[in-house]
Amino acid sequence: MRIGVMVCHCGNNIAATVDCEAVAAAAREFPDVVYATDHMYACSDPGQKTIEQTIRDLKLDGVVVASCSPRMHEMTFRRAVERAGLNRYMFEMANIREHVAWISLDRKRNTQKATDLVRMAVEKLRVDRPLTPKSFDVQKRVLIVGGGVAGIQAALDCADGGLDVLLVERKASIGGIMSKLDKTFPTIDCSVCVLGPKMVDAGQNPRITLHTCSEVEEVSGYVGNFEVKIRKRTTYVDWTKCTGCGACQEKCPSRKVPDAFNENISLTTAINIPFPQAIPKRATINAAHCIRLTKGKCGACAKICPTGAIDYEMQDEIITEKVGAIIAATGITLFDHTRLGEYGAGRYPDVVTSLAYERMLSASGPTAGHIKRPSDGREPKTVVFISCVGSRDRSVDRPYCSGFCCMYTAKQAILTRDHIPDSKAFVFYMDIRANGKGYEEFVRRAQEEYAVEYVRGRVAHIYPTAGPDGGQLMVRGADTLLGAQVEVAADLVVLAVGAESSTGAPELAEKLHISYDHYGFFMESHPKLRPVETNTVGIFLAGACQGPKDIPASVAQASAAAGKVLALLSKDKLESDPQIALVQAIRCIGCGKCERTCPFGAIRMRELRDGSKRAEVVETVCQGCGICSVTCPVRAIQLQHFTDSQLLAEVNALCRTWDETTES
Amino acid sequence: MQSPLQAIDLTTSRDQSFVEDVARESGQDLRSCYQCGNCTAGCAYTMNYDIPVHQIMRLVQLGLRDKALSCRSIWLCATCQACTTRCPNNIEVAVVMDVLRHMARRAGHAPERLVKTFTDGFLASVARHGRVFEAGLAACFALKSGKPLQDAGLGPAMLSRGKLAFLPHEPGGNGKAEVAAIFQRFLKDQESGK
Amino acid sequence: MSAPLGYYPGCSQSGTAAEYDISTRACCKALGIELADVPDWTCCGSTPAHTVDHHLAGALSARNLLQAQAAGFDRVITPCPSCLSALKTADAHLAHETYRAKVEHLLGRPGPGPVNCQSVLQVLFEQIGPGGVKAKVTRPLTGLRVAPYYGCIMNRPPGLMNFDDPENPMAMDALLSACGAEVVDFPFKTECCGAAFGMPRLDVMQRLSARILDMARSCGADAIVVACPLCQMNLDLRRGQVNSASGQDITMPVPYFTQLLGLALGLPDADLALGKLVLPLAPALIAAKEREAQREAHREGERAAKEAVKAGHRPAPQPVCEEDAPCA
């Protein structure tokens, strides 16, 4: 065998603490190594050219590059050796940057360790075998989970590109948080006016199938061929018949149901259409409040419905669909301010969340756009906004900044001054995060043009007081710029509650086999270079489910995810990774341990004619995790490219060098 | 806080050992304070402070030892725990105030003389009797404070309700001696600078 | 009957707060909680000790924990939040080796092992509970509007005190409701009253106590109910000083919660030492009775009007009951 080795300096990243020339020199002495050199940047164009040229000139059978983490550049180098005619698996990488140069300053010992790692790579390469991927057909359909603005945008883009789209939304209508907003920063344009047409498009596009009141139950399969089970929760209304006329809602006698769409500041009926622009515009029965479903009486809606759509016997339905790719766009929920005793823990009706306030501002909201105090319906004259409620707060385990609340608070303060010109608006803030285009200017307008009083400091306590016109809320805070305690007697307090990952996000992530952080936000594959991909091939992220984001950023990411999906599914066939488990049938004793241990269900037991059993790997399902190979008692199941002999070759190489260094 | 007459040179004015001492003695991560002002907002004593509590935290962060130790605020903090309870960074601010008070005492500061007089009187009473002798403490404070009549009006009400004991209510067993011994060891350590 | 609990009265309870001690013992007895004094207890050091030195404070408290342990108590209860805070702080800090060593040096002997310290309020709330109290109430405090005032350190800092909600504690509310009282939503439950500044900085204490009284009055309370001897002293004994500084004349009484509890349990007056309160409780109880009588009359009127409607008469206009108007 003829092996070539290249040791990379990575500029100064490696060379500062590793003697790369010495490593290359040592490598020349290793068995089968016919060539070894060092290079300033192995991944650069000249670096790759050198590798290709050397393979051709010296008729190499394999290459080792000692440089950064394989997560960074393994694909780069595999493609390079492939261009020069080698099998891409006849390549090994030794990580001498993250595992050596960046963790120690001891040049001598670093050089020794780097040499050891190169020797391990060489020894493994000597027993590596060429592997060839198999190709398989792909489903040209995409599943999008979550129908907020991000999910809608991704659906429209994918449909535009010719893919069939399944859009699964948990609520009765798509639209997400944006459908509840009044106006949007920094342009103060009407939220529903810009979102509404997109929702309608999504509802009408023949390539898009909406599944609202639905959730993902189970996901199996792999990129190109996912199989998903979707639970369609019962609505007790046959949507193929319902026309959305609303007659049922008029007649329903159960009228004291907290209206979730209006953030529970108003009431609705047990059967309802969540809001006038809902897509699909269909009625749903809230079973907990339906008199017929809880007490067996009533049935008013069934009597009035002109199309006979009501079905009290309706059950949940589970459907199974095949898709080639998945986009998660489940967005956010908001911090539960009732955890904060100092702000009343939800006891004071005139302490409201920012989202409830959006509903109070909205012309289609419960107060028809007139700002009224929930307690007594009076128009507030002094409104206090508090930022960072449940954000940047370690004491409630929410240390992160929610990113967009500074901006919507400025927006809401402006709108308050707009709606009630003789009102006063105060904003308690710690820092103002306004780093989008036109954002800083927007905040300055709030301060200068709209005379919103910004007070730099947190609020420690809100308590009710007897004001001149009925109850007010005393807001006691600090003005840290003055170095003083300050108080504002407020008629209404708006809490800029922070963003949290959507309810059930970790559970969904488990179903999708994607990672999530401590707070339930989904993890991108690389924070800079792969911001919309996940570590599971074929699954992408859009919108605030990956981290708090405003609308422009959510939409941009949605289009990016759609672009990735379109690129992926533009091919008719995909190649499978050959680094998967393989059963040596002669060794297998049919014990079935591997079948039981595989987390992906990739192993089947096949019965032979003599009645004995053998394990068999379903190639397209196997993820190459290797759990089966350590479970097998007779070592009959081996992970390709990580076989026992390959790993032992590495271990032996390491032990040998260790012997040598300790003896000397 | 009153502005100084000269710009504070942040490099030369920093007393790093002070920063470290406060951190060690209080066990708090002082750097995590981001000056939100929640402590000041909730502190019932802010109006009486010469430096609000969040700015005391800032003085400690910057190592401005003399300013931090000579202020009145640290003597007026009642350890009510409002600040500690609400600090978004889980800093036990009240403990920091306590530690600064200890240091101020050691450095000989006592801008709120009567607070110190009261504290000393209280502990002297405990050292002497094993328990606080309330009437004795009040009488002693009245003498030393220079305001002998401040609480004179309370006497009759207490007397008629049997709340004014003229003799200390001392523990019966070894308690009194043991408490006295604790104080003796403490004072000896203080003198020897331990 | 379970083993008796170690009871640490604290200095105030043998002087200015004798009524707290007397009523606590009486209530516990009536509710079947057996108390036995920590033998030969001494001062816990209270606030003055920890403001001077944490190890001195630790040693003064630790001595009492040792006494309790020697007497075989694994749980110590005290009525006073300041004592509780001192004992709990010492107990928590003794887990740290260097702290322990210094405290043991001051003590001159090995320090105590862990001791579970609780307030009387916590024990009554957790062991008897509102349900248990309700079952034993013989003289309900019907009509009495009370503002429960917990003081600043009964529940704070939450990490140390580990009992009830630090912003809106409810234990006393629940016990007083169980006694039949009407508990107002008191926003200053945990605001500081001026603590021990009555002597050294009377002006500070006057300002802070005045705020609390003012808030209780605007909530329409007949009485402020307390669980801390220092709060009680500032709001009751020092009321004249507070009123004179604020220019108000608030005469609202400030009983300990154990006194009201004992009253509802039907305990004899001697067990409650009501006479030791500077501002008498009686006017509040009378106001409550009158209010209740007025309400009963109102209800009676409504019943009569309903009957009349049933019988076909037009209802006579009802006088609006002033006391029923929501409190400001």
Ligand SMILES: Cc1cc2nc3c(=O)[nH]c(=O)nc-3n(C[C@H](O)[C@H](O)[C@H](O)COP(=O)(O)OP(=O)(O)OC[C@H]3O[C@@H](n4cnc5c(N)ncnc54)[C@H](O)[C@@H]3O)c2cc1C
């Ligand atoms: C009060 C307030 C005001 C705001 N104002 C502005 C503004 O003026 N301008 C601006 O740019 N941004 C604003 N924002 C931010 C904006 O709301 C977000 O950027 C935007 O909603 C993010 O869109 P999204 O689609 O990622 O998430 P979402 O809007 O949260 O949508 C997610 C959708 O997924 C659904 N879903 C969740 N989990 C599942 C599941 N497991 N299965 C199926 N479906 C699921 C949800 O029901 C929801 O419909 C504001 C936010 C708030 C709270």
Ligand code: SF4
């Ligand atoms: S269920 Fe019937 S009545 Fe109700 S909206 Fe649909 S069609 Fe109209």
Ligand code: SF4
């Ligand atoms: S965006 Fe502003 S209000 Fe929201 S968490 Fe960040 S700093 Fe606080």
Ligand code: SF4
């Ligand atoms: S509350 Fe905490 S973080 Fe905020 S200023 Fe005070 S000490 Fe600093």
Ligand code: SF4
């Ligand atoms: S503990 Fe001291 S600094 Fe903190 S809020 Fe109370 S009085 Fe103020």
